[in-house]
Amino acid sequence: MKYCPNCGKELPEDAQFCTNCGYRLATTASAPKSAAQETAVQPTAHATQDKSQASVGHESVRHTPRARIVNDRQPQRRKHRHRWGWLLVLILLLAVAGFWFYNNHDNGDNSTAAPASSSSTSQSSAVSSSSATQSSSSSNDVESTVSSSSTSDKKLTTDIGPKNTAAAVTYYAAKNGVSHWKGVLNTTDGITVQLSTNDDLLNALSEPGQGMAYMVYGYHNVDADDETDFVYTVDRDDTIHIYTLPNDFDSNQTYEPEMAVSKQDMVNYLNDHDDAGSVAKLSTKVDIDR
Secondary structure (H helix, E strand, O other), X not given: OEEOOOOOOEEOOOOOEOOOOOOEOOOOOOOOOOOOXXXXXXOOOOOOOOOOOOOOOOOOOOOOOHHHHHXXXXXXXXXXXXXXXXXXXXXXXXXXXXXXXXXXXXXXXOOOOOOOOOOHHHHHHHHHHHHHHHHHHHHHHHXXXXXXXXXXHOOOOOOOOHHHHHHHHHHHHHHOOOOOHHHHHHOOOOEEEEEEOOHHHHHHEOOOOOOOEEEEEOOOOOOOOOOOOEEEEEOOOOEEEEEEOOOOXXXXXXXXXXXXXXXXXXXXXXXXXXXXXXXXXXHOOEEEEO
């Protein structure tokens, strides 16, 4: 046994539709999708700056005359001062170059580097401008995504349930001039779809679908004695046959559908004519009478 995915009713294994809610059952199972392989992303190591450490050794001073100490060590002190001066200049240049490379590498800046004498105020202004540009770009991307999502939400697909299908068939038949179906849309309360497996009705239809007839009423609270002229059936290949039966319906006669259309073509037509929103609104007012 299997169960209807729409209402949960227990059904035979070979059932093609639910006898409780009319939902057409899937005939083939979807092939399992293979799991996506994830690619490990190795973080980019930032260049590290070597720190130079200098140690200054203290020489022990022997007990020598003061004049001799001054005369012997004064040239050495000048040399040390010159070496420290050049070392500090080199360290400063390396720090400036590293700072410039780090900023330009992170921001993806391909423009010519500014002169070393440019002020910190100019650098701050450039960083602020870059941040504002990135923020604006991100905002535009978000708005574009929301707009695209909103548009796609208003489009119909073929994967719709009985209520949406009934609303779509009603709109399609009314817009394409099928006899009197336009009057069904004049309702303010909504429509009722009555599912029927009546043999007299199905035998009178040249295209009985999968053994289920969908009878459409332009109102709610349908009584058992109420009759309607608006009927449609759905084939296994999703071809929809739309009927307008006469008031003097004769079960001994055979009636041809006034229009036959594939579900995909019907959905495309409604989307192209901007009726998807109206169909979705009407579907919230559809009652399925079992």
